[in-house]
Amino acid sequence: MNFAKEQTSIQSKEKFPLSCPLCVHCGNPVPKFSSSEFCCLGCKRVYQWIQGHQLEKYYDLKNKTRAFRKLNRVGSATGAQENFHYLDEPQFLKLYSWETSEGRWMNFYLQGVHCAACIWLTEKVADLVDHVSLVRLNLGSSVATVQIDAQGSFSAVASALQSMGYPPHPVQPGESGELQKRENRVFLARIGVAGAMAGNIMLLAVSLYAGATGAMAEEFRWISGLLFLPVLLFSATPFYQSAWSAIRAREISIDIPVVFGLLVGSVGSWIHLLSGNDHVYFDSLSALIFLLLSTRYGLKKAQQIALDSSKVLHFRMPSRVKKWNANSQMDEQVSLDQVQVGDRVRVAPSECIPVDGVVLHGVSSLDCSFLSGESEAQKVGVGDLVFAGTLNLDSPLDLEVTQSGSKTRLGRILGSLETLVTQKAPIALFADRVSRYFVVAVMIASVIALARGAYTGWQSGLNSALALAIVTCPCTFALITPLAFTLTLGKLARAGILVRGAEVLEKLTQIQSVFLDKTGTLTAGAPQVKHWEVPEELWGSVLAIESHSVHPIAKALVLYLSSRVSSVLPDLQEIKETPSVGIQAKVRGSLIEIRQAEKSTEGTELSVFKDQICVGRIVLMDTVRPESKEAVELLQSLSLKLSILSGDHRVPVLQVAQSVGIHAENCFFEFSPEQKSEIIQKQNPVLMVGDGANDALALARAFVGIAVHSGVEMSLQVADVYLSIPGVRPVYSLIVIAQETLRVVRRNLVFSIFYNIIAGGFALRGEVTPLMAAILMPMSALTVFLSSITGTSRMKNAFQRIQSL
Amino acid sequence: MNIIYILLPIALLLGLGFVSAFVYSSMTGQYDDLETPAYRALLDDEII
The missing domain is CATH 3.30.70.100 (Alpha-Beta Plaits)
Structure with missing residues (x-):
């Protein structure tokens, strides 16, 4: 590469x-x-x-x-x-x-x-x-x-x-946390019981299939029947609950065919058992429940890993605040919950601002990238409005609180996210859509088969109805269809791409346009030295001085110099950092100043002074990632409409657009988080690629939201996909993989439908015995399983592409 | 084959024992945290 x-x-x-x-x-x-x-x-x-x-x-x-x-x-x-x-x-x-x-x-x-x-x-x-x-x-x-x-x-x-x-x-x-814990424990117990029973029943079934006859076979069947009871009455209860709530809501869910098959199968088996007939299906039914439960458990665990957004707010914010107490004339530490509107709080440098407020005293610069995505620090002074979630960089600030807690701007954004996330909750799964028809068809067919029993005798009617219920067991839909998705999701996760669920892959194939965030997505997200014009004897001094500051510019300079300066650093005296102006110190008797010049279109310009004489010039810029251009071209080859959506100013946005090859008319600049989400909503179905909380609302509103590498934890809560590989390169492969996965799923579904129609047709005519059905069903499942594992060649290429990144 | 009439109940009883052990351990939360105990095994108790 x-x-x-x-x-x-x-x-x-x-x-x-x-x-x-x-x-x-x-x-x-x-x-x-x-x-x-x-x-x-x-x-x-x-x-x-x-x-x-x-x-x-x-x-x-x-x-x-x-x-x-x-x-x-x-x-x-x-x-x-x-x-x-x-x-x-x-x-x-x-x-x-x-x-x-x-x-x-x-x-x-x-x-x-x-x-x-x-x-x-x-x-x-x-x-x-x-x-x-x-x-x-x-x-x-x-x-x-x-x-x-x-x-x-x-x-x-x-x-x-x-x-x-x-x-x-x-x-x-949280009470919900305890409840969840308990639910998980019970679920695990259900799986354990189902697994143990299925295993024991299968041991007995082996001897039955091998030809055990007489009294012993009769006893074995009875023992299987009894062992099956805990599975039916304890392990399978989640299916009854979800099927029942679906029926009450007049919806058709995948659990209805499961419960239908389970009930017809067990009722039929018990009738056979009581009437001395040798067709019992306790083995296949208990294995079905065990496998289904295990899959569900895996899915559930993966979902629970995500933290809820309120916790994220908690970690971003300091949990205690320095509040000015008017009575004691002293600062006191209080918890954030106790701060009220009108209080005075003090925020030290390199601390996160905990409330929305007005600056009463102090001058500083703020890192607002968490909220607005602006890459350059913002100067604030007395009377300016500051927002919770921004980072105080230079010097202490005294604030009068105007909003706190969930009423702050950040709190409101987070609040609207919470409702969005719940709204987005699982759309009807792909398999569900097919099973809707499938369930109805199987139900009607079984009723027909039973009704035919009126002419041919109820025993043969039940036989063919049971054969039908087993041969068309919803296994292929309930288990194998998610398998293709699960395999893809697992492979993607190993490659560093976390996808929230199977429906995201499906949605990825439906998008028509792509919105890209600028800062941190197309660009590196932090200022980098673009132009360097400083006499070499001063490099060490500059490095020594800048390593005293936490400002992003200082970090960029330290980064640039630390690999270039090898000599021992000079001692510093009288270090003084003036917010938004620069930093100065005495080195070996001479005064070295690094000052920020007025902002130019090229980025941030710094001047280096030695004893009041300007001796050097440094230009810093947020640079475009070198691979962005290729990534954009690849995405355009999928005939998607690409746009840039940024909170930054016009000139840097257009510069980036030009260098990656996106047309200027598709650039949206100086957009607030709220505006971003509005435009996204208008243009859906949209894929939004962004980073940081400023995109969180847009990511959640977008049809599919992708959070890239440096994105904060919160983006992950609202985005559908998280890329741990920096930049937009993996997006193309991700879309291709999603398309191919859908193709495999469709292939499997077509096969399943054909199989079910043919086998079901024979069963309906009474030409399939329940034993044949019990053999045919796993065979069809195996075919679909192999098809899912093999995938397609285009998919393999896309995976290789991601792994080579 | 009459031995089966002894072996089978024994096998079932054993199975029942294991299932109840599993249900007990999972309901008392022994599977809540699968990560930390693995590390905790590395920590020896100090000899006082």
């Missing part, structure tokens, strides 16, 4: 030279210009804390297991020691904790837990903090359950966790 090389150049921003030392605590590379063993101050503090409490075993375990699921920076313990007293307030306890005879419990979501050592360390809190009886961490959900006794306090636990570098966030114990 010719773009493989370019790919590495994009990713190289994540990588540091191999030779550089790794942080003693977290294992991240130590920046070159640092003389310490640690990558950051936070790690150093955590290391000292751990050493101070004789918990060095943490590092042994960590090195031994090497179970890093991702190279995650351990927590963000760089902030000031936080005050957790609000955790002990009775009001808060009432909402967040619960009491049992053993003590008081609370759940904490822990940021940054990822390996065995983390489990060991967090659970050690029970020994280290007094009155804590138990800490149990669930690594999968990152939730720790803490139990304390009457004298204990949760604030002590939280401070300990914070010092370990796992910032804790209290999680409200």
Whole structure:
């Protein structure tokens, strides 16, 4: 692949030279210009804390297991020691904790837990903090359950966790969560029972098929019948419930044929058993229930992995706020729920703004990319309106709260998302549509077969009705049709593309136009050095100065320089960062300033001054991903209409459009999130490719929404597809794969329908015995199964394409 | 083949035992978290 090389150049921003030392605590590379063993101050503090409490075993375990699921920076313990007293307030306890005879419990979501050592360390809190009886961490959900006794306090636990570098966030114990847990447990028990019974019945059935006769065969049939009862009465109950609710709603669902087959089969088998006839079908019926339940369980588990959007809001926001108390004339820490309109809050640099408000005091710049998608920082001063969810970059801000909680702009966006997500809930599945006709046909046919029994004797009438019900068992629809989807979804997931469900694949084949977000989708999403004109002797100083700032521009400069500067960095004096102006420091006696010039069309321009004399110029720009052009061309080859939808200004949008080959009239710029979703709604069926929460509403409203690599967690909640591969390249392959999967499914359906019509026809004429039916049915299922596994050659090519990215 | 009349009830009883063990373990939440216990096995108790 010719773009493989370019790919590495994009990713190289994540990588540091191999030779550089790794942080003693977290294992991240130590920046070159640092003389310490640690990558950051936070790690150093955590290391000292751990050493101070004789918990060095943490590092042994960590090195031994090497179970890093991702190279995650351990927590963000760089902030000031936080005050957790609000955790002990009775009001808060009432909402967040619960009491049992053993003590008081609370759940904490822990940021940054990822390996065995983390489990060991967090659970050690029970020994280290007094009155804590138990800490149990669930690594999968990152939730720790803490139990304390009457004298204990949760604030002590939280401070300990914070010092370990796992910032804790209290999680409200949702009733729905407990209910879900219970439901999962019962479901698992149902599967277990069905599996055990099916296995035992099949053992007995083998001897029956092998020709056991006489009293023993009779007893075996009776035992099978009894073993089948738990399956019928316990395991299969979800099917009855869903079939019954479908009937009441006058809809036809896939569960109706399942229940129909099950009931006719079991009633018929019991009649045969009681009348001494040797045709019983307990084996096929219990196996059917077991297989169906297992598939359903897998699907259900996958769906539950997604967090609900309210939790995401929680993690984005700090859970406590510095509020100005007019009585005590001091700042106090309160939980976000307690902030009211009119309160004064203070937001420190590099903190997320928790409320909508007006700036009372302070000047700073904000990273609004989470909300508006603008790649460049926004200057704010006294009297400006700021929104929750944006990041304060430079200096502290005092705000007067105008809206808080769910009434903020972000809260309202999230609220409308929640309703959208529920509206979108599973459209009738593909198989359901076919089974609608199928069920009706089988029902009518069976009734005809039974009615014929009036002429030929009820025993033969029942026989052919039963043969019909079994030979046309809805297996092919209920199991095999989703199989093609499941296989595709699984392969895509392994390639780094997560698709929410089978219906998304179907919808992908129906789209007519594609809307692409600019920032982070077509472009890299962060400013990069475009033009560099600085004398080489100053490089080290610039790097040293910029590594003191958290501003995106500073990060871009550090990134650019860290691989280019190899000398030891100079010491700095009198570092001063002026928001929206620049940063300055004294290096070896001379004053070095890096100032932001006025914004030009080319991007952000910086000037470097040495002792008031301008000596250098740097231009930064958000650059187009090198592979975007090819990806756009491929999408156009599928005869889709492509447009760019961005919140950014006209000039950068048009520049990007021109460089990737999208016509200027298909560009929409300076669109707010609300406007974006409106235009999407007008143009449906639309595929929206975007990143960040600013696209969340549009992603949810779009016929199909794809969230790309750097998209925040929230995008994932509302998008149908998540790409972990950066850029828009995989979109083309994804559409092709969806089309081919649908083709396989259609192929299977055509086969199933033909098979069912032919076999059903014979059964109706009474020419198929129930035993023949029991053999034919698995054979047809096997054929469809093989067809699903083989796929098509175009599909294989598309998968190879994705894997080579 | 009369031995079957002894073996079969034994087999069924054993099966019943395992099924009830499974139902018990799943209803008491032993399958709620399938990830953490695997790591927890690596952690030795300290000798005091």
